[in-house]
Amino acid sequence: MAMPFEDTPDMKQVAAITNSWQRPELPIRWKYLTPTRNVVELVQMVSQGLAKIKSGGYKSRLEVSLSGWLYDFIRANVKRGRVFDLGQVLRQGSADCLGYAKLFTLLGRLFGLDVGVIEVVVDNAGRYVPHTAVLVRLENHRWRMIDLWYGAKNIRHLRVGLQAKQCGTWRIKDLDVKEVGAQEEICYLPDPCVDAITLHIRGNRHLERQDYAAAINCYSQAIQLYPGNARLFYNRAIAYENLGEYEKAKADYARAVADDAAIIRILATEHDEVISLVDLDAKGIGRLAQEVYLLYHGFATGRKVPLPRVARRFGLSEAETRAIISSVETHWGRNEK
Numbered sequence: 001m002a003m004p005f006e007d008t009p010d011m012k013q014v015a016a017i018t019n020s021w022q023r024p025e026l027p028i029r030w031k032y033l034t035p036t037r038n039v040v041e042l043v044q045m046v047s048q049g050l051a052k053i054k055s056g057g058y059k060s061r062l063e064v065s066l067s068g069w070l071y072d073f074i075r076a077n078v079k080r081g082r083v084f085d086l087g088q089v090l091r092q093g094s095a096d097c098l099g100y101a102k103l104f105t106l107l108g109r110l111f112g113l114d115v116g117v118i119e120v121v122v123d124n125a126g127r128y129v130p131h132t133a134v135l136v137r138l139e140n141h142r143w144r145m146i147d148l149w150y151g152a153k154n155i156r157h158l159r160v161g162l163q164a165k166q167c168g169t170w171r172i173k174d175l176d177v178k179e180v181g182a183q184e185e186i187c188y189l190p191d192p193c194v195d196a197i198t199l200h201i202r203g204n205r206h207l208e209r210q211d212y213a214a215a216i217n218c219y220s221q222a223i224q225l226y227p228g229n230a231r232l233f234y235n236r237a238i239a240y241e242n243l244g245e246y247e248k249a250k251a252d253y254a255r256a257v258a259d260d261a262a263i264i265r266i267l268a269t270e271h272d273e274v275i276s277l278v279d280l281d282a283k284g285i286g287r288l289a290q291e292v293y294l295l296y297h298g299f300a301t302g303r304k305v306p307l308p309r310v311a312r313r314f315g316l317s318e319a320e321t322r323a324i325i326s327s328v329e330t331h332w333g334r335n336e337k
Contacts, residue, residue, distance in 0.1 A: 057139070165187075
């Protein structure tokens with residue numbers, strides 16, 4: 001497989017690291033694969049098995065189960081953190097939303113899934129966010145979004161940046177989720193656009209350190225790869241302005257606010273309630289408790305889920321569910337009601 005992103009490590013390193021990871025039980029549809037096989041053997045058998053299946057419906061169900069297993073595999077071994085470089089994600093076992101999306105894409109493609117990174121422009125709760133998730137393209141033009149940061153194997157963010165086919169031509173667009181069904185076909189972003197998002201983050205870090213020339217260099221490289229991303233022009237304008245290059249800043253500001261779609265992008269901000277999810281792993285809160293909490297507070301659905309429904313979802317009593325939520329909030333230092 002060709003390296004999807006510029007920061008993808010050597011495949012031997014990928015295999016060595018993932019072979020040492022804790023591995024969840026395989027889905028029942030893959031029960032013929034022995035649990036002692038290493039990841040390289042699993043990759044070969046699963047990808048070859050998927051390629052041989054002719055029934056679109058059956059293949060789609062297998063892809064869904066494989067996506068769920070891969071989600072569990074990654075979350076069991078990689079905690080929420082601040083790491084977006086794919087090599088560091090693997091070595092440190094820590095990832096931000098972009099790091100998770102890259103890792104899922106890399107492993108998913110090895111296993112034979114048609115998967116890649118999408119941008120989240122407006123999340124499922126209506127927040128304007130700088131966020132990334134994963135799009136898995138299933139058989140029969142079906143798809144699902146997976147978001148390891150929000151804790152969802154099937155999520156519906158409200159506005160996303162991806163590729164859409166219209167009149168037989170692929171275009172990179174920001175689409176409301178209601179518009180997605182009107183497209184001939186949708187696909188994740190081209191991999192160079194993901195490299196541009198990586199350069200954008202690096203540029204932002206230079207900007208925070210007031211290294212404006214380095215920031216401009218990162219943003220300029222990113223613009224070459226992803227010229228439709230208004231955030232790149234907006235942040236480069238800030239860097240130019242700080243260097244006193246006002247004409248260049250003015251030109252970039254104009255590109256950044258060219259239309260409503262661009263303005264929505266530059267309004268993105270890192271919301272405290274989304275950022276604070278990093279502490280769920282940092283505080284050592286277990287998977288079940290996290291899933292109960294995230295569902296109850298609407299991270300997976302976009303709106304708060306009534307406690308009785310959460311209890312039924314996990315096969316718990318309401319008292320047990322309430323106790324778990326209270327324990328998470330106390331241990332996490334939050335007092336949400």
